[in-house]
Amino acid sequence: MTKLQAPMGMKDFYGKDLASLKELERLWLLELENNNFSEIRTPVLEEKELFIRSVGEFSDIVSKEMFSCDDLVLRPEGTAPVMRCVLENSLPLPQYLSYFSSFFRKERPQKGRFRQFYQYGCEVLGESEPQAEIKVLSLIKRFYDKLNIKYRFELNYLPSEDALRTYEEALTSFYQANLNLLSETSKTRLNNQTVLRILDSKEDRKLNETAPKVTDFLSEEDSKKWNKILSLLEKLKIPYTLNPALVRGLDYYEGLVFEVVDESNTLGAQNALGGGGRYNKLSTQLGSKEKISAFGFGGGAERLLYQLSLEEKASKTKVGLISSEDIIVELEVLRGKLESQNLMVDLNYDYTLGFKKMFKRLDKLKVNYVVVVGSTELSGNFCKVKNLTTGEEKTIPKPFSELESTDFTF
Ligand code: HAM
Secondary structure, eight states: OOOOOOOOOOOOOOOHHHHHHHHHHHHHHHHTTTTTTTOOOOOOOHHHHHHHIIIISHHHHHHHHOOOOOTEEEOOSSSHHHHHHHHTTTTTTTTEEEEEEEOOOOOOHHHHHHOEEEEEEEEEESOOOHHHHHHHHHHHHHHHHTTTEEEEEEEEOOOOOHHHHHHHHHHHHHHHHHGGGSOOOHHHHHHHHHHGGGOEEEEEEHTTTTSGGGGOOOOOOHHHHHHHHHHHHHHOOOOEEEEEEEEOOTTTEEEEEEEEESSSOOOTTEEEEHHHHOOOOOHHHHTTTSSSEEEEEEHHHHHTTTOHHHHHHHHOEEEEEEEESSSSHHHHHHHHHHHHHOOOOEEEEOOSSSSHHHHHHHHHHHHHEEEEEEEHHSSSSOOOEETTTOOOOOEEESSSSGGGGGOOOO
């Protein structure tokens, strides 16, 4: 029989990895909640049409990376589902929404790139620029700073409708004039209406240096908005670099687009911690008559976890309770009390096991402190607590039933 295993590019989470993932989820949702965002959860499956209309038929995601079943697909990203939900349920605007969810893309798996991955994200709907931009970028900055992450923001500004078309035409003429220098992948992009994506092709980097620059195609109004955002970021001391080749691979963007790039050099080729931008045209792409101002961000959880050891912060102090006497009821009461004080408690129910085996078991469970209740402790007004990491033992001058979390801090 062949060996059964998890699908390619998909990973089981348990033990330390799961503890880190859950801690990241807790920290993200808490940070967002403190900034007046509410969590949203949408279905894992959506109609394929949702992503054709939003991310775009010719994007890499829609053209080759979706897992599909009939007309349904496993969601490859979260922005389109959030907008669909807001429109479908006529949610009042503005909406400040946060999520920590798994997404699915049939990409070639490698370090930092999976076929099922988690994103921590947020979407602001019904708030125009520059308010939403500043709100979201400063929130991301605060979040990463608290986690001690080394990163930089890369920014670009995509012109709106007509100006974007003029820019795409200028790029098309430029690449057609240089067809002999263009890579094969980019030639396909030129033919299937994704000319913008040629700008982030690594193979064509040299040629791209001389390609028309997006900022030369901004309308006066767009330039004003772009400069306003940049000057606010400077005032707020949010550092950034400009990247005129940053186009993002999803069709719904216009206005500010950005990526958070890892600067710790631990991620190799997949060094985008996250990305986002303004997507004012998404609501009408999905069929709404109303154009909804919107801006958001999504970050890859696995990529962030490479640099963090959150499970240590997440893990609670573990206390083991052992006795050679039949005092299960008393120990059970103590267990409940310590647990309510945020300790993790292991109670050994088999009092006939013998202390040697009990300690061996606690070692395996990586317990931090142990309370041994023998016959003397049972009758006296003191008890003993041992720190299993340092070997230090303390006599606490109170009956074991009165122990509390502060007794486990030496
Ligand atoms: P995205 O750039 O496609 O944008 O993905 C955001 C982040 O998700 C990436 O920067 C990366 O960290 C992570 N990511 C993407 N694909 C994978 C993968 N296969 N494996 C591991 N991590 C991955 C979006 O998805 C937009 N919805 C972001 C957004 C929100 N824009 C506006 N609001």
